[in-house]
Structure formats: structure tokens, C-alpha cells
Amino acid sequence: MDAAGAAVGAPARPRSYADLVAQTPQPIPEVEVPLRPLKMFEGVPYVSFTKEEIDRSAQPFKFFLVLKFLRRRPSLDNIRAFCWWHWGLVFQPVISAMANPRSVFVCLSNEEDFIKGFSREAFEIDGVPYRVFHWSPEYVEEQELAFVPVWIFLLGLPPNYYHESFLRNITLPLGQFIRRDNCTRCATRTDGARVCIKMDISKPPMDEFWIGVPNQPSSWLQAVVFEKLPQFCMHCCMQGHNLKMCSRERTKIQGGDGKLRKIWGRKDKKIDGKAGCSKEVGTSEVQPT
Structure with a gap:
């Protein structure tokens, strides 16, 4: 084709x-x-x-x-x-x-x-x-899914592992195999394999994992290089920024211990003319100034 x-x-x-x-x-x-x-x-x-x-x-x-x-x-x-x-x-x-x-x-x-x-x-x-x-039945237009396509480079992976069936297994600790690039498919670049996977960017990325039984002579720690790994905010379920950069409503309150705390909350939404309920989704401590 x-x-x-x-x-x-x-x-x-x-x-x-x-x-x-x-x-x-x-x-x-x-x-x-x-x-x-x-x-x-x-x-x-x-x-x-x-x-x-x-x-x-x-x-x-x-x-x-x-x-x-x-x-x-x-x-x-x-x-x-x-x-x-x-x-x-x-x-x-x-x-x-x-x-x-x-x-x-x-x-x-x-x-x-x-x-x-x-x-x-x-x-x-x-x-x-x-x-x-x-798209899946869980998709919500007001939010963004954390499962997205990400290109990775498996640095130093031997070329005999460039077969698609091998790469489908090798990438399991990282996500779901989507495809390999043409250089990997044709083995014209042998310093590593470049693969697209569907991964959960709400979790910390894994920059290395074992191929073979850990710590055995025939096994090795495989290094992973991520290309353009998107940021994801767990508070508003949106890409493009992390928790620290989230622009959702924040309110500072002072606790009994004298520390200021940030309360993160969602703004009320109207559903069929009725106000929805606001929801606290997290807190973080801030020292008083």
C-alpha cells in the first residue's frame, strides 16, 4: 500500500x-x-x-x-x-x-x-x-483525557528488538503501542527505536525499566526519552499546564496552626437553569507572610 x-x-x-x-x-x-x-x-x-x-x-x-x-x-x-x-x-x-x-x-x-x-x-x-x-464513552467535552499519543525513543535498544510484536511487549510498562516510525521499521537508524504510544500523562513518566529479569547478566535497564511530553493538571483535567500553574479559583484560609492554606475549588455551574454544587478538590499549605 x-x-x-x-x-x-x-x-x-x-x-x-x-x-x-x-x-x-x-x-x-x-x-x-x-x-x-x-x-x-x-x-x-x-x-x-x-x-x-x-x-x-x-x-x-x-x-x-x-x-x-x-x-x-x-x-x-x-x-x-x-x-x-x-x-x-x-x-x-x-x-x-x-x-x-x-x-x-x-x-x-x-x-x-x-x-x-x-x-x-x-x-x-x-x-x-x-x-x-x-474518543470513548468516558470522554467529557469540558475536560481532557489523560491518555494521549506520545512519541518516545528507546535509547540503545538493539535492532533485533525492532519487530512490531517485540515493541508491543517492550512498551507495555509505558502505555499502549500505536506504531513505530519508518527508520525503526526499516532499521535504518540503529541507535534506538522510536515509537508512538498511548500513555497516561497524569502519572509520573517512567524514564527507565528492565528488559529481562532485573539484575541478571542478560538483562538491562532500558532508558526512555520522551518527546514533547504534555503537561496535565489533575485539578481541572486539562492539558497545557500543571497543578502549580492552574488558574482555577484559589482561596487562602488560615488554620488553627497559624498556617495559610490554599483551597482549590471548581466554580459553580448551571445545569438546566439550576446551580450546581462547588467541590473542593485539593489543598496545599502556604506559610503566612
Whole structure:
């Protein structure tokens, strides 16, 4: 398969933006659940689904991405065309708006296209930077997932370990293997392996781990170099800054021991016209001045 994604059974690539936009999206596969009686809780009706049903409902969306632009997003047509031409996709992506005006769904139909979009190293369309997330039922538009694609370099890894099946196992302590770069795939650079993984950036990064039984003659500590590791704030669940730089509301109070403490809290939100409840999410001590 070449860079243009020519494959047996793949549709002809559109010749223009208009051709791309004109193509008709296909219905998603239906997931059936039984009809059940309406439930009541303290006089309020509600519906609920089992975890297994929710997991099945998410299967048709397993190759969906969310692009969250850091400024006003480009038009849907421009995003659609950019993803098609610059990502080198095999099948046409379906791009749709989300409730957040800066975010879009990118609906991809196969794993190959998903990997191309998720592991991109340049996150910018029409000069507007964006962050990419793998959509799941846990995705919340007001927050950002801590699981993101990160490129790493396994310094000094011998070239006989560059096989994809080996790298899938080797990167398990760090996250989920996404893909290796072309130099690693072809072993044209043998001072280490460069790999994209899906990792949890809310946890401290692991800069080394053992390959083989620890402290045995045939084993070694493998060094890990992270490229552009994003910062993540546990208070507001957003990327781009850490806890110390968080701009969420902070209030100083004085305790009985004479020390000042910072109370971090979320601002009240209105839901259906009703005020939500504020929530303290952490404290840190500050010496009085």
C-alpha cells in the first residue's frame, strides 16, 4: 500500500474539495438492546444500561478521534479535506461538529487510518493548533483525557528488538503501542527505536525499566526519552499546564496552626437553569507572610 492509501476495494480518491464533501456518509452498524420497563427513583423517571451494553454501543466508534482546537477552529470542509489529503487516509473521514464549538469528531473506518490520525507529530490545521484524543464513552467535552499519543525513543535498544510484536511487549510498562516510525521499521537508524504510544500523562513518566529479569547478566535497564511530553493538571483535567500553574479559583484560609492554606475549588455551574454544587478538590499549605 502506498502513501496515498491505494488498496483493494478502496474508493477512488476525490479530485477536489467539492468531490470530497459530496460523498455520502454510511450508517453506523446498529447495536440492539432489549426494550425494558421505565424505572422510577423517588418519583423521577430514568433509564439505565449495563456496562456490557455501553461497551457494545461504543464498538462502532472505536476508530473515532476528537480534535480540540486551541483557538477558533477551521471550517468543517477545510478540516475534512486536510485530514484526507495530509493524513494519507485509505477511506474518506466523516467530520462533524460537537457541542464545544472548538471540537470536531473525526470518524475513521479502519485501524490503519486511525493510527495515521492519532499518531500525527504536527497538530495544526490552517495554522490553528489542536489536541487529539481517542474518543470513548468516558470522554467529557469540558475536560481532557489523560491518555494521549506520545512519541518516545528507546535509547540503545538493539535492532533485533525492532519487530512490531517485540515493541508491543517492550512498551507495555509505558502505555499502549500505536506504531513505530519508518527508520525503526526499516532499521535504518540503529541507535534506538522510536515509537508512538498511548500513555497516561497524569502519572509520573517512567524514564527507565528492565528488559529481562532485573539484575541478571542478560538483562538491562532500558532508558526512555520522551518527546514533547504534555503537561496535565489533575485539578481541572486539562492539558497545557500543571497543578502549580492552574488558574482555577484559589482561596487562602488560615488554620488553627497559624498556617495559610490554599483551597482549590471548581466554580459553580448551571445545569438546566439550576446551580450546581462547588467541590473542593485539593489543598496545599502556604506559610503566612
